[in-house]
Amino acid sequence: MTLHDRSNASSALSVSRRSFLKGATVATALSALPWSIRKGFAQQASALVVVGGGTAGMIAAIFAAYRGANVSVIEKGPGVGGSLVITGGNLGAAGTVFQKARGIQDTPQQHYDDIMRISRGTAVPQMARLWADHAAGMVDWLAEKGLVIPDDRLSVGIYDHYSVPRYHAAVQNGRSILAVMKPEFDRLVRQGRIRLMTDAGAIELIQDKKGAIHGVVVEDGRGIRSDIRGRNTILATGGCAGNPRMFEQLHGVPLYRRVALPSSQGAGLMLGLSAGGYLRCAENYIGYYGSIPESDQWPSPAAANMDIDPRARPPWEIFVNAQGERFVREDHPSMSERDALMDQQAGHSFWAIFDHGVLEQAPPLIGSWSRERFLEAFNRHPMFHRGVTLGELGARAGIDPAALQRTVATYNTSIEQRKPDPFDREHRPALLTRGPFYAIRSQTWTLKSYAGLGVNKDLQVTHEDGRGIAGLYAAGEVLGAATGGKAHTNGASLTPALTFGKLLGERIIKI
Ligand SMILES: Cc1cc2nc3c(=O)[nH]c(=O)nc-3n(C[C@H](O)[C@H](O)[C@H](O)COP(=O)(O)OP(=O)(O)OC[C@H]3O[C@@H](n4cnc5c(N)ncnc54)[C@H](O)[C@@H]3O)c2cc1C
Known part of the structure; x- marks a missing residue:
């Protein structure tokens, strides 16, 4: 698919999602909110209204206040x-x-080239x-305010690697960043340069007949x-990964x-859509794998994570889908490549399959658990299965038993005959022949949402045809996976949230 084809495909997708949302969710979700009597109704004017005092919103307000705006x-x-x-708290920034x-x-x-490659x-x-x-510029400002990145926390990244060390991991995660931003924000609030309203949720945009935005209705x-x-109004309400239904x-x-x-309810997405904006990048969804859910009741907490990054622990197991088939080179060096293939499997899940020999010889598959806890899980946990034969294992785990037997036989034969693996896997340390056999199920999960509002180069929310909506801007996860694409691109959410917030406050918004 060419880039041109891809953009056509994504725009077709966004049209249907937009129509759906406009027709259903926006109308019902906004109107379903309780409408109390408008006592205390107030008319107040600012140069800039920032909706959401989180990552992107705080920094936008700080930089707009530096310019003397009434925020x-x-x-x-x-x-x-x-x-x-x-x-x-992991940031990707060059220079x-x-x-x-x-x-x-x-x-x-170089950073741009790496983003597009990854x-x-x-x-x-x-x-x-x-x-x-x-x-x-964003990271340097944080450094000026006191952020420290020790030598051993500047790397090529934890996902698919950057070409140079560019991944800045704050010592106490996001809290280290908040610790240097918040005193500055609080100082500007104390000085009256930022007016902060807490416990106040934006529920509607104020839009004139020509479509321009003049602020928000809050409750x-x-x-x-x-x-x-x-x-001007900036939507900085985060994504919708706290809202299972909308997600x-x-x-x-x-x-x-x-x-x-829990506050990531997708309010900004709905507000942007209600003003005539559109959504894009939902098709960039890519899950993380290795997480073992507690149950099949979604959303489910994780029982544990399997250590499936081949750079840290080369695999001894094979991964199969519900049809009992392998579908991925388990030791593929690219996490994004592996996870994109896993996303295509039924139920967004796979099973790690191994035999008793692997159980005895391999490094622990769940490094954070003791061996006793790991073994005990096969007696009681719904995601852990054991069978005397592969057929019995398949039947217990919900994997096609006959296909599972064939898949393991093919894997073993290629090792015995010293033939290349059908998926080009390189690390094949042991045959899977000695019962009992084991299966552990992994389920996709995510930190964030991928669908986001379409904006132009000035971060102004636009209609699908590219026309800007006067007075309406957006930054942060409300923009979805526009910056990182369909991949685990190091620092692709937090860094743009901060950077775009700063850009809006510092130079884009007209004060
Ligand atoms: C566990 C975890 C780890 C992560 N690690 C990384 C990482 O290392 N690197 C990376 O790049 N990304 C990471 N991310 C993603 C990244 O942190 C987020 O995408 C980013 O911080 C979101 O910033 P934001 O400003 O869009 O939203 P937020 O920081 O969530 O701020 C949104 C604010 O809007 C408020 N709000 C919501 N609705 C309304 C409303 N109707 N009216 C008024 N206010 C409202 C919320 O209360 C909140 O304060 C991680 C995410 C998670 C969950």
Whole structure:
């Protein structure tokens, strides 16, 4: 598929999703919110209204306030910070002070090329370029405010590697970033340069007859509604990975595990759609694998994670789908390549299959568990299965028994006959011949949502035909996976959230 074909395909997808949302979810979800009597109704005006006091929203407000703007921040929760309190805090940026201090040569062009290589061209080029070109300015500002990245936390990344060490891992994850941002935000609030409203959720955009946005209607914890008017509005409410229903509607994949904040309800997506915006990048969904769910009740907490990164633990097991077939080179060096294939399997799951010999010889498959706990799981856990024969194992685990026997036989034969593996796997340390046999099921999961509002190069929310919606901008996860594409691109959410928030506050928004 060429880039042109791909963009046509994605636009067709976004049309249908948009029509669906416009017809159903937006209307019902917004109107279903309780409408209390409008006592305390207020008319207030700002140069800028920032909806969401999290990662992108805080930084947008800080930089707009530096320019002397009168800024209002509307935050649904009791305080600011958003996902910074749980995020991994890993930033991808080229040409930072941290890299320079270690003599690492890097450029935004190299970063951009890496993003497009790792995402196999699925990142939106304009968004990837904006991230690559401006991320260093963001990270350098954090450094100026006190962020420290020790030498051993600057690397080529934990997913598919960058070409140079560019992945900045904050010591205490997102909390280290919040620790340097929040004092600055609080100072500006104390000085009256940022007006913060907490426990106030935006429920509607104020739109004139020509379609321009003039602020938001907010509802406080007591159900009292107010108009917060502004010449410009930034949607920075995060994604929808805390909302199982919306997540599945948009991505066509259940939210198997809920890791995102409960506040990630997709409010900004609905608000943007209600103003005439459109969604894109849902097709960039890519799950993480290796997680073992507690149960089949989605979203389910994880019981444990299997160590399936071949760079850390080359595989001794084979991975099969419900049809009992292998589908992936288990030791493929690219996590994105492996996970994209796993996403295509029925039920978004696979089983790690091994025999008693592997159980005795291989390094632990779940490194965080003791051997006793691991063995005990086969007696009681619904995702762990044991069978005297492969046929019995298949029947117990819900894998086609006959196909499983054939698959294991083919794997063993290729090793015995010293033939190449059918999937080009290189690490084949042992035959799988000695019963009992074992199966552990893994289920996809995600940290974030992938569908996001379409914006132009100025981060202005647009109609599908590219026309900007006057006064409406967006930053953060509400933009979906435009920056990282259909891949695990290191730092592709947090860094653009901060960088785009800064860009909006610092130069894009007209004060
Ligand atoms: C566990 C975890 C680890 C991660 N690790 C990484 C990583 O290492 N690197 C990376 O690149 N990405 C990572 N991510 C993703 C990244 O952290 C997020 O995408 C990013 O922080 C989101 O920023 P945001 O500003 O869009 O949303 P948030 O920071 O979540 O802020 C949104 C704010 O909007 C508020 N809000 C919501 N609805 C409303 C409303 N109606 N009205 C008013 N306010 C509202 C919320 O309360 C919240 O405060 C991780 C995510 C998770 C969950």
